Amino acid sequence: SQQGEEDPQALSIQEGENATMNCSYKTSINNLQWYRQNSGRGLVHLILIRSNEREKHSGRLRVTLDTSKKSSSLLITASRAADTASYFCATAGGDMRFGAGTRLTVKP
Amino acid sequence: ETGVTQTPRHLVMGMTNKKSLKCEQHLGHNAMYWYKQSAKKPLELMFVYNFKEQTENNSVPSRFSPECPNSSHLFLHLHTLQPEDSALYLCASSQGSLLDQPQHFGDGTRLSIL
Numbered sequence: 001s002q003q004g005e006e007d008p009q010a011l012s013i014q015e016g017e018n019a020t021m022n023c024s025y026k027t028s029i030n031n032l033q034w035y036r037q038n039s040g041r042g043l044v045h046l047i048l049i050r051s052n053e054r055e056k057h058s059g060r061l062r063v064t065l066d067t068s069k070k071s072s073s074l075l076i077t078a079s080r081a082a083d084t085a086s087y088f089c090a091t092a093g094g095d096m097r098f099g100a101g102t103r104l105t106v107k108p
Numbered sequence: 109e110t111g112v113t114q115t116p117r118h119l120v121m122g123m124t125n126k127k128s129l130k131c132e133q134h135l136g137h138n139a140m141y142w143y144k145q146s147a148k149k150p151l152e153l154m155f156v157y158n159f160k161e162q163t164e165n166n167s168v169p170s171r172f173s174p175e176c177p178n179s180s181h182l183f184l185h186l187h188t189l190q191p192e193d194s195a196l197y198l199c200a201s202s203q204g205s206l207l208d209q210p211q212h213f214g215d216g217t218r219l220s221i222l
Contacts, residue, residue, distance in 0.1 A: 030207055042110060042198055042213030043151075088151065092207040095164075098151035 004032070004089040004099035012105040019076040021102040023089030024069075032065055032072050033090045037101070043088065046074070081108045111135040114199050114214035121189065122222050129184040129217045131199030139206060140182040142174060145196040145216070156206065157182060186219075194221045 007022045023032070031050045035043040047063045049056045049072065056063045062075040076083055086101040112133045121127050133140060142154040156164035157176040171193075173185040182199055196218050200211040 033210060035213075040215070042112070042114075042215045043200075043211075044110070045210035045212065048210050090151075096153055096206050100148070100150045 004091045004097060006087070006089055006099045006102040008102060009100070010103045010105070012107065013079055015079060015081055015106055015108050017079055017106075019079050019083070019104055019106070021074045021087050021104070023072045023074070023091075023099055025072075025089075025091045025097075026070065027091075027093050029067075029091045029093040031092045032063075033092065034061075034063060034072075034074050035088045035090060035098075037086045037088065039085075046087075076104075079104075079106045081106050110212050110214060112199060112201055112212050112214035114197075114217050116217055117215065118218045118220075120220045120222060121186070123189055123191075125189075126185070126187040128186065129197055129199075129219075131182040131184075131214055133180055133182075133199075133201040133212070135201060135203070135212060137201035137203045137212070138179050139202045139204065140176060140179070141200045141202075141206060141211065142182065142184050143198040143200065143213075145198055147195075151198070155184075158205075189219075189221045191221050194219055 004023045004025045033048045034046040037043045049065045060077045065072045084106045088101045090098045115130045139158045144152045154168045155174045160176050171188050175183040196216045198216045200213045202209040202211045
């Protein structure tokens with residue numbers, strides 16, 4: 001069964017704007033990971049944040065984790081058309097579970 | 109590229125056929141995985157191999173049979189599949205446990221069952 005649930009399911013923004021995606025989960029976790037998937041391709045790992053961390057950055061990406069609320073967010077700043085993809089959170093606890101993803105469209 | 113290569117990229121087969129999907133990783137990882145990605149459903153972990161040993165089988169029907177001859181190669185043998193098995197099958201690898209390390213994915217095999 002699904003563990004992480006992304007919100008929103010779809011997001012459409014203009015190039016240069018920021019995009020925020022959220023992930024909620026139900027059970028305790030060791031870490032939470034974010035992945036990107038371009039159409040017709042495999043998933044690409046973006047960031048792994050451990051349960052004892054609250055925030056992590058990688059380039060234009062910022063991930064936060066709130067274990068008390070069982071939620072995480074992925075912020076992409078200054079978005080580009082090339083950021084158009086589906087974004088998934090995956091929770092690692094007793095097993096690995098992926099959410100259904102957020103489809104991000106960045107219009108040039 | 110990702111360092112994980114899957115072949116074929118596309119496969120169309122009848123329900124009575126037997127075929128195999130192949131995955132090869134060039135990253136020196138010790139763990140490999142098969143996932144199923146169906147339209148509008150979350151990614152489903154099917155099998156986990158760690159140092160060639162299967163450590164997880166998530167209630168996958170026996171018509172899917174994995175094989176891991178070494179830490180770099182992983183196969184998924186298919187026989188007597190059903191139309192609902194049509195999906196994108198993704199292979200991934202990691203160094204260490206999938207619960208602790210990021211996974212590297214191949215681009216998948218798009219499988220269509222007639």
